[in-house]
Amino acid sequence: MKLKEGFIPHMVEDEMMIVGTGSSGFNGVVRTNKTGAFIVEKLKEETTRQEILDAMIEHYEGASLELMENDLDKMLTQLSEIGALDG
Secondary structure: OEEOOOEEEEEEOOEEEEEEOHHHOOOOEEEEOHHHHHHHHHOOOOOOHHHHHHHHHHHOOOOOHHHHHHHHHHHHHHHHHOOOEEO
16 A cells, blocks of 8 residues: 555644645645654555554554554544545
C-alpha cells in the first residue's frame, strides 16, 4: 500500500496535515499527531502494514504493541475512508 498521489502531507510544528488536491476527490484536511506523521512518512513508499508496524516497534522502543497496532489501524482506516491509499 502507498499514499495516493493527490494527497499532500505537510508538517506544521508537531502536527501533520494531509491535504487532498483537486485530483484526489477529497476536499478537506486530515490532521494527525507525531505517530500519525510517522505512519504517513512510511506510506510515501510502497509498504505493508507489517513493515510499518516493525518500523514503529523499532522507533517507539518500549511502547505497548497493542497501542501501536491500534494507532496504526486507526490511521490506515482513516486514510482508507478518504480514498488516500493505493493497494
